[in-house]
Amino acid sequence: MITSTNIAINILYVLVACNAIFMVVVxxxxxxxxxxRRAFDQFQIKFKDYLTYIQAHLHSEERxxxxxxxxxxxxxxxxxxxxxxxxxxxxxxKQRQKLTLLCEDLxxxxxxxxxxxxxxxRAKVDAAYHLGCMRVGEAVPLLxxxxxxxxxxxxxxxxxxxxxxxARDEHDVKQMVRSxxxxxxxxxxLLVDIIQESDIDQFALFTEFVQExxxxxxxxxxxxxxxxxxxxxxxxxYRLIDHEREEIQVRAVELYxxxxxxxxxxxxxxxxxxxxxxxxxLTIQALSxxxxxxxxxxxxxxxxxxxxxxxxxxxIALINLxxxxxxxxxxxxxxxxxxxxxxxxxxxxxxxxxxxSTEPHDLDKLTRYNALLYxxxxxxxxxxxxxxxx
Amino acid sequence: MKFIEYYxxxxxxxxxxxELLLGYGYFAMYYVVxxxxxxxxxFALSIRQTFPLKRGIQYNRIKKLSGSKHLPAVSLLVxxxxxxxxxxxxxxxxxxxxxxxxxxxxxNDGSTDNTFQVMVDEFKLEKINPIVADHIQTEKVRGIYYxxxxxTLYFIDKENGxxxxxxxxxxxxxxxxxxxxIDADSLLEKDALTRIARVYLENPEDTVAVGGNVRIVNSxxxxxxxxxxxxxxxxxxxxxxxxxxxxxxxxxxIGWSAINGLIIVSGAFGVxxxxxxxxxxxxxxxYPGEDMNIVIKLHRYCLENKIPYRVAFCPDAVCWTQxxxxxxxxxxxxKRWGRGNLKNMIxxxxxxxxxxxxxxxxxLTLPYNILFETLNPYVRITGLLxxxxxxxxxxxDWQTLVVFALVNFFSxxxxxxxxxxxxxxxxxxxxxxxxxNKMLLYSFLMFLGYRQLGxxxxxxxxxxxxxNNNTWGTMVRTRFNK
Numbered sequence: 001m002i003t004s005t006n007i008a009i010n011i012l013y014v015l016v017a018c019n020a021i022f023m024v025v026v027x028x029x030x031x032x033x034x035x036x037r038r039a040f041d042q043f044q045i046k047f048k049d050y051l052t053y054i055q056a057h058l059h060s061e062e063r064x065x066x067x068x069x070x071x072x073x074x075x076x077x078x079x080x081x082x083x084x085x086x087x088x089x090x091x092x093x094k095q096r097q098k099l100t101l102l103c104e105d106l107x108x109x110x111x112x113x114x115x116x117x118x119x120x121x122r123a124k125v126d127a128a129y130h131l132g133c134m135r136v137g138e139a140v141p142l143l144x145x146x147x148x149x150x151x152x153x154x155x156x157x158x159x160x161x162x163x164x165x166x167a168r169d170e171h172d173v174k175q176m177v178r179s180x181x182x183x184x185x186x187x188x189x190l191l192v193d194i195i196q197e198s199d200i201d202q203f204a205l206f207t208e209f210v211q212e213x214x215x216x217x218x219x220x221x222x223x224x225x226x227x228x229x230x231x232x233x234x235x236x237x238y239r240l241i242d243h244e245r246e247e248i249q250v251r252a253v254e255l256y257x258x259x260x261x262x263x264x265x266x267x268x269x270x271x272x273x274x275x276x277x278x279x280x281x282l283t284i285q286a287l288s289x290x291x292x293x294x295x296x297x298x299x300x301x302x303x304x305x306x307x308x309x310x311x312x313x314x315x316i317a318l319i320n321l322x323x324x325x326x327x328x329x330x331x332x333x334x335x336x337x338x339x340x341x342x343x344x345x346x347x348x349x350x351x352x353x354x355x356x357s358t359e360p361h362d363l364d365k366l367t368r369y370n371a372l373l374y375x376x377x378x379x380x381x382x383x384x385x386x387x388x389x390x
Numbered sequence: 391m392k393f394i395e396y397y398x399x400x401x402x403x404x405x406x407x408x409e410l411l412l413g414y415g416y417f418a419m420y421y422v423v424x425x426x427x428x429x430x431x432x433f434a435l436s437i438r439q440t441f442p443l444k445r446g447i448q449y450n451r452i453k454k455l456s457g458s459k460h461l462p463a464v465s466l467l468v469x470x471x472x473x474x475x476x477x478x479x480x481x482x483x484x485x486x487x488x489x490x491x492x493x494x495x496x497x498n499d500g501s502t503d504n505t506f507q508v509m510v511d512e513f514k515l516e517k518i519n520p521i522v523a524d525h526i527q528t529e530k531v532r533g534i535y536y537x538x539x540x541x542t543l544y545f546i547d548k549e550n551g552x553x554x555x556x557x558x559x560x561x562x563x564x565x566x567x568x569x570x571x572i573d574a575d576s577l578l579e580k581d582a583l584t585r586i587a588r589v590y591l592e593n594p595e596d597t598v599a600v601g602g603n604v605r606i607v608n609s610x611x612x613x614x615x616x617x618x619x620x621x622x623x624x625x626x627x628x629x630x631x632x633x634x635x636x637x638x639x640x641x642x643x644i645g646w647s648a649i650n651g652l653i654i655v656s657g658a659f660g661v662x663x664x665x666x667x668x669x670x671x672x673x674x675x676x677y678p679g680e681d682m683n684i685v686i687k688l689h690r691y692c693l694e695n696k697i698p699y700r701v702a703f704c705p706d707a708v709c710w711t712q713x714x715x716x717x718x719x720x721x722x723x724x725k726r727w728g729r730g731n732l733k734n735m736i737x738x739x740x741x742x743x744x745x746x747x748x749x750x751x752x753x754l755t756l757p758y759n760i761l762f763e764t765l766n767p768y769v770r771i772t773g774l775l776x777x778x779x780x781x782x783x784x785x786x787d788w789q790t791l792v793v794f795a796l797v798n799f800f801s802x803x804x805x806x807x808x809x810x811x812x813x814x815x816x817x818x819x820x821x822x823x824x825x826x827n828k829m830l831l832y833s834f835l836m837f838l839g840y841r842q843l844g845x846x847x848x849x850x851x852x853x854x855x856x857x858n859n860n861t862w863g864t865m866v867r868t869r870f871n872k
Binding site for chain 2 (some may be wrong): 351
C-alpha cells in the first residue's frame with residue numbers, strides 16, 4: 001500500500017506539472033489571440049487611408065503604389081488577408097492582376113514562393129493557399145508536386161484549388177484533376193467547383209472530359225457542362241444516355257434535357273420508357289417546361305407509370321398544356337375511375353381547380369381554370385361546381 | 391467458548407471483507423487506468439486533428455462556397471412537440487440560411503399546445519396533397535401544409551409518435567438525397583450547413599453521416615434567429631453544461647471520428663445520407679436515444695455489408711441550443727440520456743461488442759461505451775462504498791485518500807484543459823479573457839457535485855428503464871432572448 005501511495009504521489013507530481021504546462025499554453029494562446037485582435041484593430045486605423053487608396057484606384061490605369069508607412073510582419077499578414085479577400089471578390093481579371101502586381105511589389109509572392117519550397121508542411125499549405133489567392137502561375141509545378149504526394153484530406157483540396165487558381169493553361173488543370181483521380185472518392189462536384197475557379201476555357205475542358213473513358217472524368221464533364229446550353233453539349237450528353245453507370249445516365253439525361261433545343265419523339269419515347277424512374281421524371285419535367293402540345297399523348301401515356309412521382313408530374317404537365325392537355329388528363333383519370341389511382345388523379349385535378357380559383361386576376365390562370373373546370377365536369381361527371389369565378 | 395467461536399467467525403468474515411475490498415481496489419485501479427488511457431488516446435487524437443481542422447476552416451472560403459451550385463441539396467427535418475415559443479424564430483432562421491438548395495420540413499408531432507396554429511398562421515400555410523413515399527411506417531399524418539410564398543417550407547401535422555417517428559415522417563416527404571436533423575429549440579449558424587456540406591463533398595461516397603457541433607446559447611444575444619453576441623452562460627447549470635459540451639464535442643468527438651468510431655451524431659444537428667437511413671429502416675421509435683441508435687445501425691449496416699463508410703464530425707458547423715437551467719429539467723434530460731444509452735447497448739451494442747467483424751466500432755467504441763459509460767454509475771457507486779469500507783476497516787488513511795483523489799482530479803482536469811486548448815487553437819468562440827477564466831473555473835467546479843450528480847442521474851435513468859418508463863420527461867421551452 002505504501003508503495004502504491006508513493007507511486008501515486010509521483011504520478012501526482014507529473015500530473016500537476018502537465019496541468020500547469022497545459023494551463024500556461026492555453027492562457028498564452030488566449031493572450032496571443034487577444035493581442036492579435038487588438039493589432040488588427042490598430043492596423044485598420046493605421047492603414048485606413050492606404051486601404052481606401054487601393055479601393056479608389058483599382059479601376060485606374062496606374063500601378064498601385066506601396067504604403068509609405070513601415071509595416072511589421074503581423075501587419076503584412078493582415079494586408080495579405082485583406083488583399084486576398086479583394087482578389088477573390090473580383091471576377092474581372094484586370095482588377096485581380098492589378099492587386100496581384102501589388103502583392104508582388106510588396107514581396108508577398110516571393111515570400112510565399114520561398115515558403116512553398118520550405119520543409120515545414122504547415123508553411124507549405126499556408127503558402128499554397130496564399131499563392132492560389134494571388135494567382136501565381138510560377139507556383140504551379142511545385143503545387144502539382146505537392147498535390148501528387150498528398151494524402152486524401154481537407155488540405156488536398158486547398159492545394160487543388162490553388163492549382164486551379166494559378167493554372168496557366170488547360171494542361172495544368174488536367175494534371176491537377178488526374179492527380180486527384182487516384183483517390184477515387186466520388187468528389188466530382190467539389191472538383192467542378194474547384195475547376196471553375198480557373199481562368200481557362202472551362203467549356204472546352206469539360207467537353208473533353210465527357211469524351212473520356214474514365215467514369216469520374218465523365219461525371220466531372222457532365223457536371224461542369226450543366227451551366228452551358230448548346231447543341232454540342234446535347235449531342236455529347238446524348239451519347240452517354242445508355243452508359244453502363246446509372247449515375248452517368250441520370251446526369252447525361254439531365255444535361256441533354258437542359259441543353260437540347262428540341263426533343264425528337266423517338267428520344268422522348270425512349271426516355272419515358274427508361275427503367276430508371278428518375279430519368280422518366282426528369283423527362284416529364286422537361287416536357288412540362290416545354291409546353292408543346294405534340295407531347296400530349298406521351299404525357300397521357302405516362303399517367304400509367306408505376307412511379308407516383310412520374311404520374312403526378314405528368315398530370316401537372318398536362319394541366320400546364322392548356323385545353324388539350326386538360327382534356328387528356330381528365331380522360332386519363334376517367335380510365336382509372338373507381339380505383340385508388342383514379343381518386344388520386346381526381347384529387348390532383350380538384351386541388352388544381354381550387355388553387356387556380358384563388359387567382360382570377362391572372363388571365364392565363366383564369367383561362368386554365370375555366371378550361372379545367374369545364375373538362376372536369378364534362379368528363380368526370382361532377383354535377384356541382386366546386387368554385388365559380390366571375 | 392461461544393464468544394470465541396463468534397469472534398473467530400466475525401474475524402473470518404472481516405478477513406473475507408478485507409480480501410474482497412482489496413480485490414475490488416485492484417479492479418477499480420485497473421478500471422481507472424484503462425478508462426484514463428482511452429480518454430487520453432481519444433484526446434491525443436482530437437488534439438492531433440486540431441491543426442488539420444484549423445487549416446480546413448482557415449483555407450476553405452466558406453462564404454464563396456456557400457454560393458456554389460455544386461453543394462448537395464439537403465432536406466432539413468425539424469421535429470416539433472410543444473414548441474410554440476421557439477418554433478417561429480427557429481424556422482425563420484432556417485429559412486434564411488446561406489445555402490443554395492434546401493428545404494425545411496417541420497413535423498408537428500401531435501403537440502398539445504399551439505404549435506400547429508402558430509405555424510399555420512405565421513406562414514399562411516394551406517393543406518396540400520403531395521407525393522409522400524412510404525419508405526418507413528409512421529403514425530398517421532393528418533395533413534401536409536405549404537405556402538408557395540415560402541417555397542422551401544413544408545409542414546407535416548401528424549399524430550403523436552415521438553421524435554423518431556416525426557423524423558421518419560419527414561424522411562418520407564423529403565425530396566433530397568441528404569437529410570439533416572435539427573431540434574426545434576436550436577439555432578443553426580448561417581453557414582453551418584455549408585461547413586458540413588464541405589466535409590461531405592470531400593468524400594461523398596463514404597460519408598454516411600456528419601455531426602455538427604452543439605454549443606450553449608444561454609446568455610448569448612439572439613436577434614432574428616442569429617446569435618449575435620457570444621457570451622458564456624451566467625447561470626450555474628448552463629455554465630457547467632457549457633464546459634461539459636466543449637469537452638465532449640471537441641475533446642471526444644473529434645478523436646472518435648478520426649478513427650471512425652463515433653457512436654453518436656447529436657440529434658440537435660447532423661446530416662445523413664437518406665438512402666442509408668432508409669436502408670436501416672429509419673429511426674427507432676418509442677424510446678429516447680434515437681440519435682445514438684441510428685448511428686449504431688449505420689455502423690452495423692455498413693460493416694455487415696462491407697460498404698466503405700465514415701461517420702464524420704464537423705466542429706466548425708455550429709448549432710446553438712438552449713441548455714436546461716433548472717435542476718428538474720436537467721435531471722430529466724440526463725435520466726433520459728441514461729435510459730437511451732442503456733437501451734441502445736442492450737438492443738444493439740451487445741450484438742457487436744468485442745467482435746472483430748465490427749472493427750474499431752466493435753473493438754473499441756462499444757467496449758468503451760458499455761464498460762465506461764453505461765456501467766460507469768455502478769463502478770462509481772461501489773467505489774464510494776468501498777472507500778467507506780476501507781475507512782471503517784482501517785485499510786487506509788486520509789492522506790492516501792487525498793493523494794488518490796488528487797490524482798483522479800488532475801488526470802481528469804487535464805482533459806478539460808485539452809478541450810480548452812482545442813477550443814482556443816481552432817475556434818476561440820468566446821472572445822474575452824474573462825470567458826477563459828470562467829471556463830477554467832467551471833471546469834474545476836464540475837468536480838464538486840455536478841459530475842457526481844451526472845452519475846446519479848444516469849443510475850436513476852437505468853432504474854426508469856427497468857421500470858419500463860419510456861416517456862420523454864420534463865422539458866420547458868423559453869424564448870430566445872432579443
